[in-house]
Amino acid sequence: MSEDKDEILDFALQMGCMMLESGAETQRIQWTMEMILSNYCSAAQSYVIPTGVFAGIYNTNATASATRFRRITDRRVDLERIMMLNDIARRFKRHELNISQSMERLEKVKQMTEFNPWIRLLCYGLISLAFTILFGGAAYDGFASFIVGILLGIAMLFLGKFRISSLITNIIGGIVITFFALLLLHFGIGLSYIKIITGSLMPLVPGFAITSAARDMAFGDIVSGTAKAAEAVFISVGITFGVLIVLHLRSVIM
Amino acid sequence: MSPLFILKDFIFSAVSAGAFAILFNIPRKEIVHTSVSGAVGWLIYIAFFKILQMETIGVFVGAVSVAFISRVLSYKRLIPSTIYLTPALIPLVPGTEMYYIADGLLRNDMYYTFLHTVRAIKFAGAIALAILILYSVPDRYFNMFRKKNP
Incomplete structure (x- = not known):
């Protein structure tokens, strides 16, 4: 027994x-x-x-x-x-x-496998494209976000191989997005870098953390709910930190 | 709200929900279902927002419809409803608001931060309330959708 x-x-x-x-x-x-x-x-x-x-x-x-x-x-x-x-x-x-x-x-x-990395990369691009259009960007902005999203996907899949803090991953993600959005704009691809950055951030933004925090709170699991809400704030601070570093450096250089 | 606008929003919200579903490693057969339910939720939200200028109510009604579709699908296809609910809610969730909050905090613009914090809490609360209401409906009202002879 x-x-x-x-x-x-x-x-x-x-x-x-x-x-x-x-x-x-x-x-x-x-x-x-x-x-x-x-x-x-x-x-x-x-x-x-x-x-x-x-x-x-x-x-x-x-x-x-x-x-x-x-x-x-x-x-x-x-x-x-x-x-x-x-x-x-x-x-x-x-x-x-x-x-x-x-x-x-x-x-x-x-032992179950995930989707093939090429499909995942394409998904990062499609998410960036779709949200740029949904938030009122032009088609040309959408094209630029698709490229930025795929580059973000490459960075995320690469970083996923190492065991590093999610804060570092998010800061690097923010840096990659802003740097490439500004670079593409410099070469004449895209119209508004703000719209491209906001759309391309969507794969990183803590949408899942907020949904699960809301659900846990609704069902009375307040410990998990508050912890996940705090996690969402932590993730978004990381991303924004990366974005603002690059934007600040740009204003210093230019 | 021209037909072209509706079509464009339908396609791109379905793409975003479907792509998130693949990143969340959804079973292959369920990708289309979750994309369509995400697009329905987004269209209801955007209709309330553009026609009636009611954003929070729009998020609430959108989330209610997504949760309803997810529960019906889970009875029809005998799969936990989380599988449909999680990716389909992503277009409605205030993810960009979280970015604006952190942006305001790091730039030390407190008015902007406060404005977006209130919006994020309202939207997240609307989603939580919608899920709570739909999941409080007893099983017997959903049994008519159950697949025959499982």
Whole structure:
């Protein structure tokens, strides 16, 4: 019985960590972990903050009770993973899978690949193009933002290979966007550098952080909500810092 | 609001939502659905903004429609609704406002910072309220959309 307890806690924590690393919302992770643990005992609780997960099983018998936690380091958004993990948890709840089969499936989900880098680069360009047009830029501005967006994508994919602070990544992103927008304008491509910069910033801007902060707040997970809102401010300060460095240097030089 | 303007906004908001969906590594079959629902949300927002000059209400109604489409799709295709909701909300989210806030802070222009902070909080609050309302509707009202024989 006691081995069983360790196994199920390990499985729930692993599931929670993987969901948190793929950017699932707090309520969904807590609910999934509790669903897994409820197969073992009815009084199970979990607590999720943006950098770690806690799981606990409570029994009248003290040896059958336990609380564990695990911290995560790497966070990104991966919707396909959330879908697969949700499926595994549902099957486990319906006793279609036992713990060892579920753990095997988790390993499989870990090995899933992302979209090919060329498609991701194209997406960076398309996001910049689309938002420049939506914010009222001319078609020529859109073309310039497409180029700037692809250059930003190259920088981001390159920086993604190293483990550096997101602040540094965002500052470099802001510098790359502003530098190339001004460079293209210097060679006569594009009409208004402000519109090009605002549109090209959209792949970096913390849209996801704001949405998930709003959702967590709405569902009452105020710890995650405030932490994610603060993260959004932190990201945007980083980006703007990069933009303003280049604009300031330009006004000093010219 | 000429037809050409509507078509242009529809195409570019769909492209932005779809491209974000690919960056978020969405399952391939769902790209079109999430792009269209993002475009519907944006068009509702822009209609409220351009015709009635009501921005916050526009964000709210846009987010309500996106959340509704996401929930219906999640019942129809038996997939968690986050998959549709996250990329489709991106065009509505006040991402540029966050940039303007940081811009005002770093340039020490406090009036500008305050103006955009209030806007960002209003928009984010409208989105949170929209999600809360749509997700408080009990399951039984959505069961009619459920796929037969899963």
